[in-house]
Amino acid sequence: MYAVIFKAIANKQDSDYSKMVKVMRELAFEKYNCQDFLAVQEGEQEVAISYWLDEDDIKRWHQDSQHSVAQQLGRDKWYKSYIVEVVEIKRRYSFS
Numbered sequence: 001m002y003a004v005i006f007k008a009i010a011n012k013q014d015s016d017y018s019k020m021v022k023v024m025r026e027l028a029f030e031k032y033n034c035q036d037f038l039a040v041q042e043g044e045q046e047v048a049i050s051y052w053l054d055e056d057d058i059k060r061w062h063q064d065s066q067h068s069v070a071q072q073l074g075r076d077k078w079y080k081s082y083i084v085e086v087v088e089i090k091r092r093y094s095f096s
Helices: 015-032 055-063 065-078
Strands: 002-010 034-042 045-052 079-088
Touching (some): 002 055, 015 034, 015 065, 045 055, 065 079
Antiparallel strands (some): 002 045, 002 079, 034 045
């Protein structure tokens, strides 16, 4: 399993941002086999973590034309800066 960690410093996030986030989440789950997607924001800092079974799905998601538009809008309008990390999960355990 893999995780994509998106860490950003937010700029002005308008109603178009909220709509785009919804579309991108749906696309990730429906077309690219995303397993889970969590996001939190505190002040200007935003962190989103998505979970994937396959690294190829992450690559295809990154290259999707709709996602490319969202990325460009993010750079132009919604974020001051961001960093993306793709990590392989070596171990996982939980408590219920």
